[in-house]
Amino acid sequence: MFLTKCAACAADCTTVKACSRCQTVYCSVQCQKTHWESGHDKLCKMIKKKGGAEQLYADKQYKASIKLAVEKCAKDARSQALLNAAKQLGDLSFCDMEERKRFLELSAEDAEIEEDEVTCYICLDSIHSETKEGVVRGCGCKGSQGHAHVTCLAKQAQLSVEEGETMNADDMSARWSKWTRCGICEQNYRSLVSCALGWACWRTYVQRPMEAPAKRAALTTLGSGLMDGDRAGEALTVFQAQLKHAYKEQDEESITAAKGNCAMCLSNLGRDAEAVVINRELYAQIRKASGLEDIDTLVAALTLAKSLRALSSFSEARALLREVVPVAMTSLGGDHGVTLELNSNFVRAMCMDLNATADQLKAAVDLAHSTHEAALRRYGDGHELTHLCRASLADARVVAQNAGLER
Template sequence: MAEQAKILFAEAEENNLDDNVNDERFARWYTCSLCEQDYHGVVACALGWACWKTYLGRPEADWPRQSAMTQLGHGLSHADHYADALTVKEAELSMRRRLGQPNGVILAVQGNIAITYLKLGRLDEALRMRRDMYSESLKLFGEEHSITLLAALNYGSSLNQLDRFKEAKSLFRKAVPVARRVLGENHNTTFNSRMIYARSLFRDPSATLDDLREAVTTLEETERTARRVLGGAHPATAAHEGALRKARAALRARETPSETS
C-alpha cells in the first residue's frame, strides 16, 4: 500500500496534474481506495512512518513533507504511542506557525494535540485548548462553519469527560441542530455530536426519565448511521454501540421499580 501511494503521488507530481488530483493521490497514504475509509490501528501507523520517510528529505515548506508529518502523528496515535505522537504534533504546530499558515490549519493541528492530551490523561489541558479553539472558531468562521461545528464537538466531548454535563448539554443543544442542517445527518461531526450529547444526558446523575429516553432514541439513530456510513467493524461504530448499551442500561434501571422488602 505504501509503494502504491508513493508511485501514484509521484506520477501526479511528474505530470503536473492539478491540485485536486494531487490531493486525491496523496490520500492513498491514509485512505483505502476501495472502501474510501481511513486506515486505523497498526496499518495507519505503518503507513504514517512510510509516508514520513518518503518525504522527510524535502524542504520544510513543501506541502507533502508537512502532510507527511501529520500522517506520522496520526499513525503513532493509532498505535497508542501517544507520548511520541505528542512530540510530533507539537513540532508540526511549531512548524506551521513558523511558516505563517492559515488559522484553519493551525486550529486543526491544535485539535490533534488536544486529542493526544486526552489519551495521556491530561484532561484539563485538553479542555482549555478546546475551549480556546471553539471561541477562536466562532470569531473567525461563525457558528455554521464546519470548523466551528467540529470545535464544538471536541469542546463538548472534553466537558463531558470532566463530568461538566450541564455545560456540555447547553453547548450541544445549540450546535447539534446547526450541524444537522448544515452538514447533514450522515456527516461524522453530526452523528458524533449527537452521540456525545446523548452521553451527557444519560451520564448526568440528575438525568430525568425523559433525558434517558431521549439519550436512547438518539443513540439508536446514530448507531444506525455510523454502521451505514462507516461499517460495523469501524472503531467509531463500536463507540456508538457501547454508548447505546450504557444508555439502555441506565433507562432500564430507572424504569424498573426497586424491590421493597
Template sequence: MTVEACAEDTKGQTCYICTQALHWKTKEGLVRGCACRGTAGFVHVSCLAEQAKILCDEAEENNLDIKAKNERFRRWQECSLCEQTYHGGVKCALGWACWKTYLGRPETDEILLFAMGVLGSALSAAKQYEDALSVREASLATRRRIGAPEESMLVALGSLANSYHQLGRLEETNRILGDVYSRHCRLSGEDGESSLASAYNYANSFSELGRFEEARSLSRKAIPVTRRVLGKNHELTLRMKWIYACALYKKRGATLDERREAVTTLEETARTAQRVLGGAHPTAAGIEKALRNARDVLRAQEILQPRTFSRG
C-alpha cells in the same frame, strides 16, 4: 503484526490494487482497516503507500490547487473505496510509511508538515502517546517558526490537544479546543467542515471533564448543521449525536424523559453506524457500548422513580 491480526479476515482474498495475495516485492500479507464490507478493501500496506505516493507526486507535478492536493493527501489516511478513515494497525503502518516517504524534505515543505501530522496520528493509534506528543509539539513549533497559515496552525493545535487528552491533561485539552473552535468559526463560519469537526472535539472535551450541560448544548446546536453539511450518515454526524446522547443521560439530575431520549438517539445512531461503518469500526463499537450503558442507567432510574397515583 498488523498482517497477523488480519490473517483470519483476509484468508483467501487478494489485494484490490495489485490483485495478488502476497505482495510481489515485500511478500507481505493482506490487511483491512477501514469500513469496507464483504470482499472489498483487502490490500497490502505497501500498495496503499505506493498508491498514495503516486497520487501526491502527480498533484505536485501538475501543480494542482490546494483542494485537489488535500484530496490526494488523504489517501494516506482514508480508504479510496469506502472513504472512511483507516484505524488500528493499518493506520499506524501507513503513518510510518508516510513519514519515511517525506522525511528528507525541508521544513518549509507543506508535505513534510502533513507527514508529521500523519505520523503523530499513527503513534497515537499505537498508544505511543508521549512520542505522539513530541511529534506534535515539533510540528507546531515548526509551523510557528516558518509563519504557517492559520489553517495549518489550527490543524497542529488540534493534534496537540489530542495528545494532551490521551495523556490525561484534560483542562489543557479543553482550553486549546475552545480556542481552536472559535478560530475556525471566525475563519470559515460555523458551518465549515473544520468548524464542525472542532465543535465535536470541544463538546467531547466538556463531556470528558464532566461538564455535561455544556457538552449537550454545543452538540445539540451542531447536530442539524453537521447533518445538513455532511449528511445524516457521515461519521462526524454520528459522533455528534453520540456525544449529545451521552451528555443527556450522564448529566446530574437528568429526568426520565431525557434518559429515554438518550437511549432512543443512541439506538438510531447505533443502527446507522453498524450499516455505514461496520460493527468492527471503533465509532460503531463505541456507540454500542454507550447504548448499553444508557439503557442500564435508564432501567435503574425507572426502578427507583417513585410512582404517582391519581386520586379517584
C-alpha cells in the same frame, strides 16, 4: 526529530549534539566519545548509507507497524468469521454442546483457509513478493473488497504524489488523501493500518527539508496515524514539532491545526484540563471564521464536547451539543461520521449527568437507538464508529433501567 534520547545513556537531549556523519544524537561530547569507542565507529557508515539515524529509525518503525497491522487484521477476520458462525448456531438447536463446539472449530479452520485466499487488490497476490507481508483492511470496505498490502498502498500513494509534483497538478489534496483514505470505499484508514501508513508516509519524505510541503504533510499524516494506533505520546511529539514550525512560519492556519492536534493528544494522555483550554479557544476561533455549519466548526465542537465530558462538565457539554447536533444533522446528514460522534457524545453527556431528568434519559435512549441504526446502515457491524454508537446505546439503556425507565 524522533531521536531525542542520547544513544549512549538514553537521557533526554535538551541540547542535541549529533554525529556529523549519521546524525545519531547525544546529550554530551563525552557520551558521543564513549558511544564511538564502544562500537559506533563500526556502524556509523552503515547508518549514513541507509539515510541516517532518522531514516533508519523510520524504516524500523515502518516494518514493525506493518507486522502489527497484519496480525491485527488477521485476528479481526478470524473473530468476525467465528461471530458469523455463532449466529448460525440458532439453526443447530437439535445439536448437543459437543456438536456445536465442533461446528465452531470447523468454522475457525475455514476462516483460516479463506484468509489465505484473500489477495491484494493492487498486486493481486496474497503474500507480497518482496516484503512477504500479508494483506490488511482497515477501512469501511465489506465482503471481499479493500484488502491490500500496506507496501502496495504506500507505493500507490507515493507514485500519485510524485506524479502530481512533477505535473504541478491542481489535485494534490486528492493525491495526498491516498495516504489516509481507501480509494474504494473512500473512508479513512483506521487503527494500526492508519499507523502503518503514517510511518510509510514519513519514511518516504523524511529526507526532505522541513520547509517542503511534502514533509509537513507527512508529519501530519504520521501524527494522525500514531493517534489511530494508540500512541498519543509519540503523536504529541510530532504535533509539537509541527506547532513550533508553524509559529516560525507565522502560518495561522497551520498553527490552528497543530494546536488542535496537540489538544487531541493531551486528551488521550489524560491531560484534559490542558486540552479543554486549547479546545475552547479553537472552537470560538473556528466558529467566528467559518460559521457553525462548516465541518471544521462541527469537528471543533465535537472535540470540545469530549474534553468537557472528560472533566465531568456535563451541563456545558449538553448545552454545546444541543446547539450543534441539529446543525450537523442538516449540513452533514445523520449518518456522517462527525454527526454520529456528536450524537454519541450527546447521549453520554445526558446519561452521565446525575442530575439528568427522566425526559432527558428517555431522549438519550431514543437518540442512541437511531444513532446506532444509522451507523449500522452506513458503516456495517465491525466499524469502530458502530462500536462507539453501540456502547453509547448500552450505557443509555443501563442508566435508564437503573432509573426505572426501561425494562
